[in-house]
Amino acid sequence: MNMSNLNYRIHSMDGVSLAKVRSEATRLAILQAAAQVFKISGFESTTMDAIRDQAQVSKATLYGYFPSKEELFIESLLYEAEVEFHRNLVFNHSDTTDLKSHLMNLAQNMIRFAYSPNGLAIRRLLISSAKNPELGQLCYERGPRKGKMAMLALLQQAIDEGQLKPHDPKISECHLRALIEAEFVDILYFGLNQPLTEEWIQAASQRAISSFFTIYTA
Known part of the structure; x- marks a missing residue:
């Protein structure tokens, strides 16, 4: 033009x-x-x-x-992270042909994003600003809620196709997130300076998804 x-x-x-x-x-x-x-x-x-x-x-x-400066800080980090978020946390609702591999890839990308400098900065700010619920709501609506809704749709499709046993996907989505982050939460809450290697991310993702399938497959 x-x-x-x-x-x-x-x-x-x-x-x-x-x-x-x-x-x-x-x-x-x-x-x-x-x-x-x-x-x-x-x-x-x-x-x-x-x-x-x-x-x-x-x-x-x-x-x-x-x-406020807090709101602008979160918005500026989300602005910088938005492209990375959409690139790394892509949920293909129809991609259940190899559900285990698909969840493995999602788990690895979720860990990389959540424990990146931007991801950690946002979450630590939210923890320190617990008295400001509006800040948490803003952050939730801009990022995690979108991922949650997409994951619920993916899990519901897997249930409908018989790949997972019948259950409430709202519960299994919470369990899945907890399993994925289980080995890394100390880095967030205690500020540990532990290097996040690709080997650790891949091995931890494997353990998390294997545990999830043990619980939710017949």
Whole structure:
């Protein structure tokens, strides 16, 4: 598309549509600026004023989009992690021909994402901000809820096809997540500096999925 056509389309948009585009562009600029500042200064040392200066927006504009530094921190991490999340946590609802291998791949990707620097930073912030339930709800809706719904659909399909014995997939989905993370939770809760090797991820995923199948197959 050449620039004249693009300009024509932009100027042909109604006021509401154009305002929406501009609003999203401003929000994206703030998120990108915040991600840069947080990387350099860390969460504790970063100020909203520094982010405002980096984004080149007014204080009113910044707080209009993000009322608190905590919310902006989570949103900026989720923004950076969104592509990785969708790439790594792909749920193909029809891919039950080799359910065990499919769950193995999902388990490995879930571990890589959850225990990446971004994943750990988000979860540790949520733990330290337990008195702010709105922050947890925001994070849940943006990421984990989508994965949960997709996993429930996958497990229900496997039940319908007879690959898993009849049960409530809401329960088995919780069990599956717990098994996948069982060997790694100390890293999160105690801040252990344990290297997350591919060998460990693959072996732990194998153990988790084997245990799951022991419970949920006839």
